[in-house]
Amino acid sequence: MMINVRELAKRAVETRTEERLGEQIALPWSAAFVISMRNVTIRLGRAAITASGIVLGIAFLSYIWTAKLSEDVIERDMARRARLTQIQIQSQESELVIPGQEEAEEEAQARNARQMWLVVMSLLVCAVGISNSMLMSVTERFREIGTMKCLGALDIFIVRLFLIESIVLGVLGSLVGAFIGHVGGLLMYAWKGGWDLPAKLDWPAMIFYLVLSILIGTFIAFVAAILPAKRAAQMPAAAALRSEI
Amino acid sequence: MANIKCPKCSKEIETWGVVTVCPDCGADLRDQVAEAERITVQRAAEIVHDESATTHEFIVRTRGLTKVYKMGEVEVPALRGVDLDVRRGEYLSIMGPSGSGKSTLFNMIGGLDKPTSGSCFIDEVDLAQLTAFELAWLRCRKLGYIFQTFNLIPVMTALENVTLPMIFAGMGTDEMMERGRMLLELVGLGDRLNHKPFELSGGQQQRVAVARALANSPSIILADEPTGNLDLTTGKEIIALLKELNVGGGVTVISATHDLKMIDVSDRIVHIRDGALERIEHRHEIDLEVGRLGDEEASG
Incomplete structure (x- = not known):
């Protein structure tokens, strides 16, 4: 082991830094992304549990939106049928009365509001879940964070690593969640209201909601990780190294 | 460390602080070993402050360094005014029982912790005056850390661990990989x-x-x-490696240690007790028998 050490040691130290390194400290996004992805894949079980919170929340949100769009289609169908009947009735009695329509609309609005309230609650719960899980992850990695600081990492690097990790989980989780929610909702309503439902659906709105739910999921993951990431970054290096987990 | 004599069979035994029984008769030698250790560490003493040397000789200087930890209402002093000068290219060991303030002093020199009062200079730069960015820069380029618990990043390979500080230093990928290798x-x-x-x-x-500590030529x-x-x-391998880096590479090595094997390679040994410097020993005053490493390795 020691054969060339002196020779190599000289080389290692003589390759002085001045000409090749500026006066900078940097963690390029690409490198940060690689490190974060490594952290995600190495703790795949934990990551899956964290992401499943988002999956469930976003699936619920997507389902509610799909349901709304599907119900619109069904209502339009019913209205058309009602109008047809009306025309028949009109030809006999020439009076326009559709009993109970206004109450039905009010009831639908109330139901929608209730559902949105539920969705908001579920998304809040999922944000708290992510936050908790990221905090655990931070605690588990105190020593690692301390080590990185010793190697010259700035606070912002640590924040960046944790935020990237959370956003990756957010994107993946909400992709899966949105898929489950939309497809599940469609299938359910198609089964209930006829298999020609997808053909009559407002697809631009559907795609808009799909993108929106993925954005919301990612945003929630991002916001939920800010606090844990800050906590990780603000830990003094010495204290982070001392911690025993 | 000097040889000791077995009280039972009078055999002369070389000790590294790890021999506890006589290899011939099996007599308990712990008392003798402890006595030998005590004599070793008590042999020479010197005041830290060496006025004869110019300041440029010193890569690390501390002046009146104190640190008080607050444990709720109680204030626990960890350091009580430490003046220490470390020469460029020196191999310095800081020794002391646990709780003596050894690690605290170590963290101060490494810029990991801020002193309650007093100052710590590295290359004549007061660490307290540095911004977070400059401190990170210093840790990245000037200092290399080695820990008792290794503290490698578990999710990264050996090469990635070594190249991480180079990423922070903004080195190019190819150069980084080559240097890591x-x-x-x-x-x-x-x-x-x-x-x-x-x-x-x-x-x-x-x-x-150790390789990671050398990443940015500290x-x-x-x-x-x-x-x-x-x-x-x-x-012993690690100690020999550090010594080689010290001699061959001219790196200043500051090591907090309990390990008596370290004494053999240290230029100076700083003893610290209750948060204050107790004494400083120079290597030539200790009269250690160098060249024991090879023999011990062969037998161990």
Whole structure:
């Protein structure tokens, strides 16, 4: 082991830094992304549990939106049928009365509001879940964070690593969640209201909601990780190294 | 460390502080070993402050360094005014019982912790005056850390661990990989570049840590109990490696240690007790028998 050490040691130290390194400290996004992805894949079980919170929340949100769009289609169908009947009735009695329509609309609005309230609650719960899980992850990695600081990492690097990790989980989780929610909702309503439902659906709105739910999921993951990431970054290096987990 | 005599069979035994029974008659030698250790560490003493030397000689200087930890209502002093000068290219060991303030002093020098009062200079730069960015820069370029618990990033391979500080320093990928390889070869791990820390033995992990400490050609290596978690032979390997870097590379090595094997290679040994410097020993005053490493390795 020691054969060339002196020779190599000289080389290692003589390759002085001045000409090749500026006066900078940097963690390029690409490198940060690689490190974060490594952290995600190495703790795949934990990551899956964290992401499943988002999956469930976003699936619920997507389902509610799909349901709304599907119900619109069904209502339009019913209205058309009602109008047809009306025309028949009109030809006999020439009076326009559709009993109970206004109450039905009010009831639908109330139901929608209730559902949105539920969705908001579920998304809040999922944000708290992510936050908790990221905090655990931070605690588990105190020593690692301390080590990185010793190697010259700035606070912002640590924040960046944790935020990237959370956003990756957010994107993946909400992709899966949105898929489950939309497809599940469609299938359910198609089964209930006829298999020609997808053909009559407002697809631009559907795609808009799909993108929106993925954005919301990612945003929630991002916001939920800010606090844990800050906590990780603000830990003094010495204290982070001392911690025993 | 001097030889000791077995009280039973009068055999002369060389000790590294690890022999506790006589290899011939099996008599308990712990008292003799402890006495020998005591004599070793008591042999010479010197006041820290060496006025004859110019300041430029010193890479690290501390003046009146104190640190008080607040544990709720109670204030616990960890350091009570430490003045320490470390020469450029020196191999310095800081020794002291646990709780003596050794690690605290170590953290101050490494810029990991802020002193309650007093100041710490590295290359005549007061650490307290530095911004967070400058401090990170200093840690990245000037200092190399080695820890008792190795502290490698578990999800990264040996090569990635070594190149991480180079990423922070903004080095290009190709150059980084080449240098990482070179450093791992230097520490004898050229064939284990892509092993994760858990696939390496303790000694190998510590050698990766040494390579990582050298990543950005630091002027100072700070080693906190580098042999604390290693067995005798691998501990000696690490010590020999640090000494080679010190002699061959001109790196200043500051090491907090309990390990008596370290005394052999240290230029000076700083004894610290209750947060204050107790005494400083120079190597030539200690009269150690150098060249024991090879023999011990052969028998161990």
